[in-house]
Amino acid sequence: MSKKLNLDTICVQGGWKPAKGEPRVLPIYQSTTFKYDTTEEMGRLFDLEDSGYFYTRLANPTNDAVAQKIAELEGGVAAILTSSGQAANFYAVTNICQAGDHVVCSAKVYGGTFNLCAATIKKLGIDCTFVDPDASEEEIDAAFQANTKCLLGETIANPALVVLDIEKMANIAHKHGVPLIIDNTFATPINCRPFEWGADIVTHSTTKYMDGHAMAVGGAVIDSGNFDWDAHADKFPGLTTPDETYHGIVYTEKFGKAAYITKMTAQLMRDLGSIPSPMNCFLLNVGLETLPLRVEKHCSNAKKVAEFLNAHEKVEFVNFAGLPGDKYYELAQKYMPNGTCGVISFSLKGTKEDAARFMDSLKLAAIVTHVADARTCVLHPASHTHRQMNDEQLKEAGVTPGLIRLSVGIENPDDIIEDLAQALEQV
Numbered sequence: 353m354s355k356k357l358n359l360d361t362i363c364v365q366g367g368w369k370p371a372k373g374e375p376r377v378l379p380i381y382q383s384t385t386f387k388y389d390t391t392e393e394m395g396r397l398f399d400l401e402d403s404g405y406f407y408t409r410l411a412n413p414t415n416d417a418v419a420q421k422i423a424e425l426e427g428g429v430a431a432i433l434t435s436s437g438q439a440a441n442f443y444a445v446t447n448i449c450q451a452g453d454h455v456v457c458s459a460k461v462y463g464g465t466f467n468l469c470a471a472t473i474k475k476l477g478i479d480c481t482f483v484d485p486d487a488s489e490e491e492i493d494a495a496f497q498a499n500t501k502c503l504l505g506e507t508i509a510n511p512a513l514v515v516l517d518i519e520k521m522a523n524i525a526h527k528h529g530v531p532l533i534i535d536n537t538f539a540t541p542i543n544c545r546p547f548e549w550g551a552d553i554v555t556h557s558t559t560k561y562m563d564g565h566a567m568a569v570g571g572a573v574i575d576s577g578n579f580d581w582d583a584h585a586d587k588f589p590g591l592t593t594p595d596e597t598y599h600g601i602v603y604t605e606k607f608g609k610a611a612y613i614t615k616m617t618a619q620l621m622r623d624l625g626s627i628p629s630p631m632n633c634f635l636l637n638v639g640l641e642t643l644p645l646r647v648e649k650h651c652s653n654a655k656k657v658a659e660f661l662n663a664h665e666k667v668e669f670v671n672f673a674g675l676p677g678d679k680y681y682e683l684a685q686k687y688m689p690n691g692t693c694g695v696i697s698f699s700l701k702g703t704k705e706d707a708a709r710f711m712d713s714l715k716l717a718a719i720v721t722h723v724a725d726a727r728t729c730v731l732h733p734a735s736h737t738h739r740q741m742n743d744e745q746l747k748e749a750g751v752t753p754g755l756i757r758l759s760v761g762i763e764n765p766d767d768i769i770e771d772l773a774q775a776l777e778q779v
């Protein structure tokens with residue numbers, strides 16, 4: 353597909369390209385396996401000498417078409433879909449890290465990513481240092497070691513809503529000869545394309561806005577093709593030295609800009625197997641078709657809701673980078689001039705019980721553990737995600753007793769605001 357197409361066109365037309373007489377709509381190839389005529393034909397697939405389908409864990413036409421669409425949306429050279437956002441981040445890191453290595457990660461990331469880096473990869477022998485993403489270049493520099501293999505952050509952190517200074521982080525990563533990996537879940541490529549600001553790898557929980565209807569858990573990893581693995585060959589032997597499990601091929605030699613994603617498919621997907629089902633990829637593709645329309649509506653609704661809450665006497669503060677005066681407003685204007693996302697956090701004045709009364713009084717907004725779908729929803733960190741903490745610990749984590757995470761949907765904004773207003777009256 354031509355690079356000139358606009359994102360909303362790619363959302364509708366990207367990926368699946370039917371030939372004469374083929375289905376107009378992306379088919380669901382609900383088949384684990386694919387047929388060949390000769391032993392030799394299939395043997396060449398196993399050697400990575402030919403590309404083609406033979407087993408869905410490694411590749412499936414439905415999945416590939418959707419991965420291709422997402423690669424085009426991010427402006428990358430290749431992408432892979434995973435069964436969840438967690439799998440995407442795990443693969444993005446372990447594709448270039450092994451026991452004895454080290455990563456640097458923003459401290460303001462999704463809880464699942466935090467645990468992945470703080471606990472799970474540690475058990476595999478990969479160490480992690482967390483850094484304050486707002487710290488100076490010098491302070492973040494100091495976290496790097498000789499064995500550091502990547503820097504990780506989120507465009508808009510879930511749920512902290514911190515906007516990352518992507519250019520600053522890219523400069524730091526590149527100074528140390530490692531790639532910058534950005535989780536772009538909340539911004540989506542509609543509002544921010546991290547590769548344009550120097551990021552090398554992008555990940556997604558497609559579960560959120562990309563699907564957008566709360567139907568299918570999924571993830572994606574996209575490679576910009578810009579990071580020069582060979583220039584730092586000693587740091588990335590997995591990409592630059594022979595893979596004995598594939599007759600000694602060297603990924604960067606054989607696959608050039610597609611080396612990183614090909615290695616991920618050939619090794620991690622082969623051995624760990626976090627593949628999404630073709631059915632879920634089909635649902636994701638339907639979601640992607642309307643992504644630009646929904647993102648625009650989520651953002652404009654969220655701005656109206658944030659303005660309403662900000663002016664309300666019972667609200668202590670509002671975090672929303674699209675609101676002038678927010679700590680991250682300037683960074684958001686730079687990286688996401690058309691809008692940030694539909695998620696807001698705000699704190700009621702008062703106690704945990706006041707917040708619970710507010711939540712229970714909502715009629716339209718539902719209490720669910722989710723964000724970024726078409727329906728407005730809320731979560732109360734002090735009673736839900738951070739339930740085990742006492743008031744002192746909550747304060748340290750930046751969670752006030754009255755803090756509420758609100759994912760603004762695409763309903764009529766007047767109805768959303770009216771629902772919030774009547775629930776605020778109950779407090």
Ligand SMILES: *Cc1c(COP(=O)(O)O)cnc(C)c1O
Pocket residue numbers: 436437438439462464465506509510535537538556557558559560569570571
């Ligand atoms: C939800 C989320 C994840 C995890 O994705 P799952 O699809 O739930 O596995 C990772 N990163 C961010 C920013 C998220 O919001």
